Amino acid sequence: MTATMTITAPKPANGSPQSSAQALRQNLARSLKKLLRNPLSVAGLLVILGLLLVAAFAPWVATHNPLAQDLANTLKAPSAEHWFGTDEYGRDIFSRLVYGSRVTLYIISLVTVIVGPVGLAVGVVSGYFGGWIDTVFMRITDIFVSFPGLVLALAFVAALGPGLDHAVIAIALTSWPPIARLARAETLSLRRADYIVAVQLQGASSLRILLRHVTPMCLSSVVVRLTMNMAGIILTAAGLGFLGLGAQPPVPEWGAMISAGRRYMLECWWLVAMPGMAIMMVSLAFNLFGDGMRDVLDPRSE
Amino acid sequence: MAMIEVEGLNLSFGEGAEATQVLHDVCFQVGDGEAFGLVGESGSGKTTVLRCLAGQYNHWRGRLSIHGEGLGRKLDHARCRKVQMVFQDPYGSLHPRHTVETALAEPLAIHGMDRRSERIDSILGKVGLPANFRYRYPHQLSGGQRQRVAIARALILEPRILLLDEPTSALDVSVQAEILNLLADLRVRDGLTYLLVTHDLGVVAHLCDRVAVMQQGRIVDLLETSAIVGSQPAHPYTRMLVEASRHYSRDMANPPVAA
Amino acid sequence: MTTLALPAFSSRRMGGLGRRLAIVAVTLLGLLAMTFFIGRVMPLDPVLSIVGSDADHSTYEQVYKQLGLDQPLYVQFGYYLRDLLHGDLGRSLMSGNPVTTDILRVFPATIELATLAILFGTCVGVPLGVFAATHKGRLGDQVVRVISLCGYSVPVFWFGMMGLIIFYAWLGWAGGAGRVDLAYDGLVQSRTGLLLIDSALAGEWEVFRNALKYITLPACILGLHSMAYIARMTRSFMLNQLNQEYIITARVKGLSEREVIWNHAFRNILVQLLTIVALAYGSLLEGAVLIETVFAWPGFGSYLTSSLLLGDMNAVMGCVLLIGIIFVTLNLVADALYQVFDPRTR
Amino acid sequence: MNTSHAPMLDVQDLRIAFRTGEGLVEAVRGVSFQLGREKLAIVGESGSGKSTVGRSLLRLHPRSALISATKMRFGELDLLACSEREMQTVRGRRMSMIMQDPKYSLNPVMRVGDQIAEAYLTHHRVPKKEALDKALAMLETVRIRDPQRVMRMYPHEVSGGMGQRIMIAMMLITDPEVVIADEPTSALDVSVRLQVLATLDDLVSQRGLGLIFISHDLNLVRHFCDRVLVMYAGRVVESIAACDLEQAQHPYTRGLLAALPSVDERRERLPVLQRDPAWLAA
Amino acid sequence: KTPSDQLIIGMSMNNLLSLDPAGATGNDVVEINANLYDSLVELDPVNTYKVMPALAESWAIADDKRSITFKLRRGVKFHSGNPLTAQDAAWSLQRVLKLNLALASVWKGYGFTAQNAETSIQAPDAQTLVIRLPEATDPKLVIYTLATSVSAVVLDSKKVMANEKDGDLGRTWLTTNEAGSGPFVFNEWRQKDVLMMTRFDGYWRGAPKLRRVLLRHMTESQTLRLMLERGDIDVANGMSVPDVEAMKKNPAIVVESVQRGNVYYVAMSVKDQKFADKRVRQAIRSLIDYDGINKTVMPNYGVFHQRPVALGLPATLPEPGYRLDVPAAKKLLAEAGFPNGFKTSIRVLSDPPFINIATSLQSTLALAGIDASVIPGTGNQVYGAMRDRSFEIIVGRGGGGAEPHPHSNLRSLVYNPDNRDEAKLTNFQGWRTSFISPEINALIEKAEVEADEKKQLAMYQDVQKLYDQQVGAIQPVSQMIDTVVLQKDIRNFRGHPAATTHWRDVYKQR
Numbered sequence A: 001m002t003a004t005m006t007i008t009a010p011k012p013a014n015g016s017p018q019s020s021a022q023a024l025r026q027n028l029a030r031s032l033k034k035l036l037r038n039p040l041s042v043a044g045l046l047v048i049l050g051l052l053l054v055a056a057f058a059p060w061v062a063t064h065n066p067l068a069q070d071l072a073n074t075l076k077a078p079s080a081e082h083w084f085g086t087d088e089y090g091r092d093i094f095s096r097l098v099y100g101s102r103v104t105l106y107i108i109s110l111v112t113v114i115v116g117p118v119g120l121a122v123g124v125v126s127g128y129f130g131g132w133i134d135t136v137f138m139r140i141t142d143i144f145v146s147f148p149g150l151v152l153a154l155a156f157v158a159a160l161g162p163g164l165d166h167a168v169i170a171i172a173l174t175s176w177p178p179i180a181r182l183a184r185a186e187t188l189s190l191r192r193a194d195y196i197v198a199v200q201l202q203g204a205s206s207l208r209i210l211l212r213h214v215t216p217m218c219l220s221s222v223v224v225r226l227t228m229n230m231a232g233i234i235l236t237a238a239g240l241g242f243l244g245l246g247a248q249p250p251v252p253e254w255g256a257m258i259s260a261g262r263r264y265m266l267e268c269w270w271l272v273a274m275p276g277m278a279i280m281m282v283s284l285a286f287n288l289f290g291d292g293m294r295d296v297l298d299p300r301s302e
Numbered sequence B: 001m002a003m004i005e006v007e008g009l010n011l012s013f014g015e016g017a018e019a020t021q022v023l024h025d026v027c028f029q030v031g032d033g034e035a036f037g038l039v040g041e042s043g044s045g046k047t048t049v050l051r052c053l054a055g056q057y058n059h060w061r062g063r064l065s066i067h068g069e070g071l072g073r074k075l076d077h078a079r080c081r082k083v084q085m086v087f088q089d090p091y092g093s094l095h096p097r098h099t100v101e102t103a104l105a106e107p108l109a110i111h112g113m114d115r116r117s118e119r120i121d122s123i124l125g126k127v128g129l130p131a132n133f134r135y136r137y138p139h140q141l142s143g144g145q146r147q148r149v150a151i152a153r154a155l156i157l158e159p160r161i162l163l164l165d166e167p168t169s170a171l172d173v174s175v176q177a178e179i180l181n182l183l184a185d186l187r188v189r190d191g192l193t194y195l196l197v198t199h200d201l202g203v204v205a206h207l208c209d210r211v212a213v214m215q216q217g218r219i220v221d222l223l224e225t226s227a228i229v230g231s232q233p234a235h236p237y238t239r240m241l242v243e244a245s246r247h248y249s250r251d252m253a254n255p256p257v258a259a
Numbered sequence C: 001m002t003t004l005a006l007p008a009f010s011s012r013r014m015g016g017l018g019r020r021l022a023i024v025a026v027t028l029l030g031l032l033a034m035t036f037f038i039g040r041v042m043p044l045d046p047v048l049s050i051v052g053s054d055a056d057h058s059t060y061e062q063v064y065k066q067l068g069l070d071q072p073l074y075v076q077f078g079y080y081l082r083d084l085l086h087g088d089l090g091r092s093l094m095s096g097n098p099v100t101t102d103i104l105r106v107f108p109a110t111i112e113l114a115t116l117a118i119l120f121g122t123c124v125g126v127p128l129g130v131f132a133a134t135h136k137g138r139l140g141d142q143v144v145r146v147i148s149l150c151g152y153s154v155p156v157f158w159f160g161m162m163g164l165i166i167f168y169a170w171l172g173w174a175g176g177a178g179r180v181d182l183a184y185d186g187l188v189q190s191r192t193g194l195l196l197i198d199s200a201l202a203g204e205w206e207v208f209r210n211a212l213k214y215i216t217l218p219a220c221i222l223g224l225h226s227m228a229y230i231a232r233m234t235r236s237f238m239l240n241q242l243n244q245e246y247i248i249t250a251r252v253k254g255l256s257e258r259e260v261i262w263n264h265a266f267r268n269i270l271v272q273l274l275t276i277v278a279l280a281y282g283s284l285l286e287g288a289v290l291i292e293t294v295f296a297w298p299g300f301g302s303y304l305t306s307s308l309l310l311g312d313m314n315a316v317m318g319c320v321l322l323i324g325i326i327f328v329t330l331n332l333v334a335d336a337l338y339q340v341f342d343p344r345t346r
Numbered sequence D: 001m002n003t004s005h006a007p008m009l010d011v012q013d014l015r016i017a018f019r020t021g022e023g024l025v026e027a028v029r030g031v032s033f034q035l036g037r038e039k040l041a042i043v044g045e046s047g048s049g050k051s052t053v054g055r056s057l058l059r060l061h062p063r064s065a066l067i068s069a070t071k072m073r074f075g076e077l078d079l080l081a082c083s084e085r086e087m088q089t090v091r092g093r094r095m096s097m098i099m100q101d102p103k104y105s106l107n108p109v110m111r112v113g114d115q116i117a118e119a120y121l122t123h124h125r126v127p128k129k130e131a132l133d134k135a136l137a138m139l140e141t142v143r144i145r146d147p148q149r150v151m152r153m154y155p156h157e158v159s160g161g162m163g164q165r166i167m168i169a170m171m172l173i174t175d176p177e178v179v180i181a182d183e184p185t186s187a188l189d190v191s192v193r194l195q196v197l198a199t200l201d202d203l204v205s206q207r208g209l210g211l212i213f214i215s216h217d218l219n220l221v222r223h224f225c226d227r228v229l230v231m232y233a234g235r236v237v238e239s240i241a242a243c244d245l246e247q248a249q250h251p252y253t254r255g256l257l258a259a260l261p262s263v264d265e266r267r268e269r270l271p272v273l274q275r276d277p278a279w280l281a282a
Numbered sequence E: 001k002t003p004s005d006q007l008i009i010g011m012s013m014n015n016l017l018s019l020d021p022a023g024a025t026g027n028d029v030v031e032i033n034a035n036l037y038d039s040l041v042e043l044d045p046v047n048t049y050k051v052m053p054a055l056a057e058s059w060a061i062a063d064d065k066r067s068i069t070f071k072l073r074r075g076v077k078f079h080s081g082n083p084l085t086a087q088d089a090a091w092s093l094q095r096v097l098k099l100n101l102a103l104a105s106v107w108k109g110y111g112f113t114a115q116n117a118e119t120s121i122q123a124p125d126a127q128t129l130v131i132r133l134p135e136a137t138d139p140k141l142v143i144y145t146l147a148t149s150v151s152a153v154v155l156d157s158k159k160v161m162a163n164e165k166d167g168d169l170g171r172t173w174l175t176t177n178e179a180g181s182g183p184f185v186f187n188e189w190r191q192k193d194v195l196m197m198t199r200f201d202g203y204w205r206g207a208p209k210l211r212r213v214l215l216r217h218m219t220e221s222q223t224l225r226l227m228l229e230r231g232d233i234d235v236a237n238g239m240s241v242p243d244v245e246a247m248k249k250n251p252a253i254v255v256e257s258v259q260r261g262n263v264y265y266v267a268m269s270v271k272d273q274k275f276a277d278k279r280v281r282q283a284i285r286s287l288i289d290y291d292g293i294n295k296t297v298m299p300n301y302g303v304f305h306q307r308p309v310a311l312g313l314p315a316t317l318p319e320p321g322y323r324l325d326v327p328a329a330k331k332l333l334a335e336a337g338f339p340n341g342f343k344t345s346i347r348v349l350s351d352p353p354f355i356n357i358a359t360s361l362q363s364t365l366a367l368a369g370i371d372a373s374v375i376p377g378t379g380n381q382v383y384g385a386m387r388d389r390s391f392e393i394i395v396g397r398g399g400g401g402a403e404p405h406p407h408s409n410l411r412s413l414v415y416n417p418d419n420r421d422e423a424k425l426t427n428f429q430g431w432r433t434s435f436i437s438p439e440i441n442a443l444i445e446k447a448e449v450e451a452d453e454k455k456q457l458a459m460y461q462d463v464q465k466l467y468d469q470q471v472g473a474i475q476p477v478s479q480m481i482d483t484v485v486l487q488k489d490i491r492n493f494r495g496h497p498a499a500t501t502h503w504r505d506v507y508k509q510r
């Protein structure tokens, strides 16, 4: 081999990685660095991390038992004893918010775990194969999309009976079609790409192409979308809670807290303001974080 | 024996009234170890011929055979081992999320080949990439390096035929020279057969033994590259191609035909 | 939460009108079948809603039969479809009114609300989005980003209640719950059902002003979410266009930045924008549920919810069908917009 | 070819850097040249800063760019000191630019005629009708057949060669003094390329414009232009009359020339460019 | 500000489905129909046992207590202008039985059926109405029902029959129309929006003072409150407690409460093995925080009451004094074999105060180790499950009581003549809980026909004692109270225990 090697591109900043793991690490580190450059995304990330910590250490963070009623101390304004005041049963709102973060995370993660894979699978398969498979899948998503979201959730909750898990299922049912469409659109733009054609010409099976080549490319935009969905999930759960169909008492779910507290809202602003702020902060954080992620992972969409 | 035989290849896209025929009775043969060039204007069907041979399209009519064996419609593993393709755009032909190693290991995994690490090492050496490039992502490589990876990916299955679709047109002159040298070396070393598509007659002249000129889905001229050198080809289109690749002069554009 | 995606229909190959309609029909049929099924598995008993919880068994049975609930499911569905083909949506199980009449009564109120909301969302969202795109990465962009993401993040019912307290109870700027002062109720003859238009047609400007006072607050709050959505999409569309070569061409011609943005870039996103607005509009119609509850707005959303909770599946099916048709139509319209306004697809 | 003595463009020690996430990237590092009524080519490998120089003359660089120069004059105008307002009167009117790919450089939702007329209307207070007539005449000048019809077409309906001619018509309709052409024909087929080049050639010589022709095709530039600037990594390594290119001094230029595969001369292997770090400092 | 001659009432009209007096369910429609129609007799809103003449000037009970004869007033006209006759009255009652809709239940309870309707209800002449009782019962009870049930109002039979369709006795038409003689004429009803009526100038008692009455649909209590405070509505029904409490402090507003016959209760299904054991039921009885619930949750919804017979009736015994007693409950549970409690579920309406009672119950049950999950739902779902006898614990409300008569309560809450599933006595809450006590049943039946008022009273007291001893499956917690919030300038708005609040004398003092 006599051809001389010369590097024409600027040298990669981090030098040559020595293993796949390292390469992956470098890749992630680069993305993270890019993400951290945007102060808003950092703020979002911090709030999310805070939420995770609070949820993980809820018993230590909370000042009271979130379920303990203290009928002598109902509807007390925020004070040193009860930082965010108490509700109509004298329960400490701060502690309920702290434990509520667990509920919120539970809902978010469960919905995401259901919606992500389902949406991704449907979208990727129908986008890649096209033809009647695509037609059938897309008709089904059309049906779900044309179904009014909150109503579908309402109907399912009504069908299954109110409750946290049922709310989760209902929300999941309404939120997979957009993911599927996204993944499909992404796949459609990919399936004629040279690198997909290249593996096809190497004899790779469809399953292999879908799993190893197409899915990873859709993943980033799907992940971004899922992150931004999380805000929506929180709000839908809160909306269901507001209509009395979400989490059930005495579970300290934030939406249900607003729903219960709104009866006292005009006198006791803290009953709705505190969980309202919590919902807003967290969903804003997910939105900001998702937005930042999109800038990093998915520069095309901007 | 001819390595590649194309006889009466016809292909249309679309159905019914909207159908457009893209290839009309394309015929040519490429001998074993030969480098065959395919030139012509944009949209004349050069890439399409390659894709038919590679197995991406399977609704062609006519007869294609490789090494005497007629090609079926289905892409089977045996055919993949014989024919591989290198694409025009080195920026689009590598999976952006796969490292060089992953990209090279993929065909080995598909065909269940052993000694993967060794093979990857040796193929990287062959295309002139240092071994520590294994764990790089495409965006960490220059265009020329990417094209080397793409060539390595095609060669790792040890095919007899390499279909090259404008492998250097996205590259700088200096890098193009490196890749052309590499291709020339590989051919000599492994006895590969090339079918090279390009619109640059210089490249063809440098690398190929024979060249076919395509226009609107037909082969209009077929000649030895040695015949180009210093002479005036018979077909007017070929003549213009040759002229244009030599130099520019105001008169060549005459008669002024509107585009 | 309503997430929007670009219509799947807008694969811009003309599949022929017949094919299109067939697809629409299949979608709507699936929608109905699903609704019907949900309605049946739901442990909501319309009979109980009608006879009350203290009725005795013979009354219960009698109504049960009258509603045809003793028939097998597929027979019921078949009857429903048969009537549907004759343009009959059936009667509300509760009131016995034809569902069509009910919907025609409640729908204009929601249309009015949603239209104003989308106007608000568009008129605020588009300039914000353009501003953000032209100031990408700078302070203005970040401010718009936070504003619009807040629009996504605030629970709408919470906003509604806050708005009512501040603008109605404290400041007295807005009307309270409902569409118009009761004193004005029934003053103008209902022609379109849209109170603003009806009163304007009748020349009752007093009523018009009053109705406007009532509708502004809920419409703005409802429009907030779509404002956020439209602003974000405008920004992203604009950025896409601003990176295009033809923008540089326009600058090379010596156009001022304003002309470049509005005459060139914006013209190119117009069709996409209309699509987005159309879809946002569709989701507003259904997203009005919570706002209608808070503002006691006698609209479609609250009709649908309460019918659902009473188990009045005929009404629910009618509503779902309507929403389905609206969605499909909006999709088709969005498609048509591309066909008409984007020269590339002609 | 008439080369006037007072240069229209005079650029001294032009430096352009981009602020990026990884810090400042210097794209152009001290470029100087003068342009008279001539055809000046800028060649060099990809990323050497050719386009950046071209765009900076029209001040079309992104906000992230930092520009400095000891001198950057256009006629009597100091381009660096110009306000955005003043630049708008320069752009299109006195100096314009032909872009690489007509497919992307024309506004897809505007009719071709309107786009050309807009270029005229921006600088001349005339009725729309007159501008359209002007555009029609201009289309004839660039030898487009059936210009009436083409005026009403949308960019996606015209072929590449036609698009590039429309582009030329649009950029020359205001009679600018200087035209910058950034790889105007690299997206076109050989035969079409020849015709478009001929059109450009004719117009430039008829109107006595200064042309900056950015390209990486040495073979073409050698015959098409009067003078060649060879750029390497943001610097001009050599400035030479086109006809003297064979006698180029700089090893980079010589390397580029040698690396070109040629129809007439078959070589066993192509000499590969050996980069010398000293070039960066030169 | 609302106009001075109009009354604007804000309330939730979610449950207002039909205006037909025969098919009316819920209290909202009772109040509306009480003002569109007239009944034969009325109950005094203050002295609620006192029956007052209305359309009937006088009435007499036969000596054998098997028939009642009413003499109707002359010169009463329907809104249509038709004269009101005894035939109309008879036809109206017969119609209820023939249609067999929701409100037929109470009549069927007295033995009336669609078949015997024409023979037992007769109008010998235009001014005389004779009602014969098919079964022996207390005629007083029937008169009370005539005074309180909207099904007993008199319909304009000609007008209704003119609008009959497919032999439905005008049912479809009456769903959204009216054919009465009451003080107000129905104008328009836009469902879940507004219902309007205007004064009937030809009303036999003299035209009402209000020109118009509007009912406006509002579900959010906060909204009601804001609109009350700004004077945009006059009367608010169904406000939540915190808002009512806040309104009490507002000098421009008055809050009026009126006791209703229903009770809030905790019901257990005896079908469930655990609750079949009397000791477990007793334990649950000791695990309800009666004081806490009535102090914190119930104000404006109900008042402390633990007996199945409505508070304030002569027959009602003093409160038995059940209270939260965790140790006692634990002991009972241990005896019953549940030393560590058990798992169960509480079905409950998701609205206050039900959900609040359930939440309280859940936490007190937990004190004895009983792990109860709360399953909230709409009224439809909760009572649907109860009618299907598929529940463990329900927090609900019920117990008849429109008539100020112990029988009304006992029949609804306790009486269970046939405990088989197939009997489907779904209107008896006793049957729904599967609780059956032959002694109590016999005593209720006997008391109903007892002529001697003293003896009858004693029997009803015995029923209550027995119910206490046998630990009935339905444990009342609170007697229902209805709270209306109104502007101070409204006069003569007197809430009625049977929800038949009359607006005919209401006016605004401005």
Ligand SMILES: Nc1ncnc2c1ncn2[C@@H]1O[C@H](COP(=O)(O)OP(=O)(O)OP(=O)(O)O)[C@@H](O)[C@H]1O
Residues within 6 Å of the ligand: B013, B014, B022, B040, B041, B042, B043, B044, B045, B046, B047, B048, B049, B199
């Ligand atoms: N999948 C396809 N569907 C429809 N038409 C196609 C398809 N692929 C190629 N064509 C058409 O076939 C013709 C030949 O295309 P091909 O890509 O083979 O040309 P080419 O000679 O490789 O041109 P270039 O030099 O631009 O690469 C073109 O007119 C193209 O529009």
Ligand SMILES: Nc1ncnc2c1ncn2[C@@H]1O[C@H](COP(=O)(O)OP(=O)(O)OP(=O)(O)O)[C@@H](O)[C@H]1O
Residues within 6 Å of the ligand: D018, D019, D020, D025, D026, D027, D044, D045, D046, D047, D048, D049, D050, D051, D052, D053, D062, D064, D216
């Ligand atoms: N907006 C920008 N931000 C950062 N770096 C930039 C930007 N634009 C150009 N560059 C860098 O400036 C250098 C010169 O780019 P330029 O486009 O001028 O090269 P060129 O000579 O025109 O190349 P080509 O032949 O590929 O068009 C490159 O290294 C490029 O990466």
Ligand SMILES: [Mg+2]
Residues within 6 Å of the ligand: B046, B047, B048, B165
């Ligand atoms: Mg090609």
Ligand SMILES: [Mg+2]
Residues within 6 Å of the ligand: D050, D051, D052
């Ligand atoms: Mg360039």
